[in-house]
Amino acid sequence: MTDFHLTGATILVDEALRAEPLGISDGVIVPDQPGRAVHLPGWQVLPGIIDVHGDGFERHLAPRRGAMSDLGAGLLAAEAELASNGITTAYLAQFYSWEGGMRGPDFAARMLSALDDTRPRLATDLRAQLRVETHLIDDYPRIEALIAAHAIGYVVFNDHIPHAALDKGKRPPRLTGQALKSGRSPEAHLALLTDLHARRAEVPAALSALAARLAGQGVLTGSHDDQSAEDRAAARAMGLRVAEFPETHDAARAAADMSEPIVLGAPNVVRGGSHAGKVSAAALVADGLCSALASDYHYPAPHQAALRLAERIGLPAAWALVSSGPAAMLGLSDRGRIAPGLRADLTALNPATGRPGLTVAGGRVTYADHHAAAAMLA
Incomplete structure (x- = not known):
């Protein structure tokens, strides 16, 4: 009809x-x-749910390790799950990381091409969010080219390098598993991490320049997992406007004080707290420190979280966190x-x-x- x-x-x-x-x-x-x-x-x-950040699609693209032969079929399956959970616009959070596998640069390029090819067969508005590791400075030209080629409108930056262990000269945790996933030997993987860690002083200037160029092209940029008000200030100084999944009340408050959008994880609300012991998303919502709730890793979570929050703040205010709030943040004035x-x-x-x-x-x-x-x- x-x-x-x-x-x-x-x-x-x-x-x-x-x-x-x-x-x-x-x-x-x-x-x-x-x-x-x-x-x-x-x-x-x-209103249909607008999911600003979710990587649950990965399970459809690779139901088993190495089973990634038909990404288009996986995207169609992901759309079915999204639709069954009331999501009408979804930003698929695709990593561009040194971690390799489904998070590596080559897979990111494959996934983005598959999404472009599959989009005419979709009714749900599926878009890509690129999630970039900050220290991949030498890859910035390729990253920028991918963003332009695939009309990516939202990019977030995070840093997962185990700096604390590397500073102490220790072998990082989970090194062998990460190496196997990336297709490298543990020794080669450690050497890569060590090299990236050594370049950390170069990151602020390089990332500031990249963020400025992206902003000039109308791309929204953000930081991921700010741990403190100082982290948010540093991200702001580099031009990263959105605070995705701040880990503390101070980090969220620092964003709100500057009228910056704050994205929180809906699974955190559903669980009643963070699975990693971080700040409670429901508590931040209660304090007015949330612009949008995201599925993060579980597509049922946005509607579940909104309905749970509706018991405290009413359905209109709760549902706005998965509809009009995300729309305003992303500049989607038509929905x-x-x-x-x-x-x-x-x-x-x-x-x-x-x-x-x-x-x-x-x-x-x-x-x-x-x-x-x-x-x-x-």
Whole structure:
């Protein structure tokens, strides 16, 4: 169906749930009631979820180590999981790292090409977020070329080098496993890490220059896992505007004080805290220190987190963290809310299950449980 309207449900409009019909025509929300009526009594229709950072797609691209022969098929499978969880726009967080394997530069190039090739077959708006290791300075030209070639609009930078161990001349933890994953011997992997570690003084100037060039091309950039207010200040000085997954209250507060977007992990909310002992995302939300919740590694988490937070702050405010908040951060003015003229990106919560039962992306149905399918065929 391209033209249809929903009836019987309550619709989240202007921060309030309203019992009114909702029309969809030619991929956008319209004020009238075109086409077939889809009756969903008791359901709640909400803006589609915008996932600003998630790497759950990796499980679809490589269900087993080395099984990466058809990335397009994996992306189609990832879309199905995204849609079943109410996600209508997803930024796939692809690493560009010295870690190798699915996080290595060559795989990043393969994945980005596969996404471009597969996109015409998708209804969900799948985009790439490149997640770059800061110390790969010699790769910056290649990284910049990939960003331009694949029209990547959001790039974050992180540093996973085990500096503390290397400073002490110790063998880093998990070295052998990382080496095997990267296809290097442990000795070669250690030599690479040592070389990258030795260049850490070069990073701020090189990264500042890269971030400035990207900003000039309209690319949003951010830092990942800031541990302190000082870390956030350093990232800001290099031009990295977004604070992704700050690990402490001080780091998040430092971002908020400068009106910088803050991305938190939805799984942290669902779990009731960080699995790594970092700051509680729910506590940061309660303090107003969150612009967007991201799936991180688990695609069901955004809707689960929003519904859990709704018990504290109300559904409109909680759902904004997975819809209008991400849209504003990413400059997506055509989505994130339910209003005439905007993209018909919607998810409807089935009262029988408490989870998304119907997802519509750009006016096309991307997921329908058996209750929604029956309503559509009635």
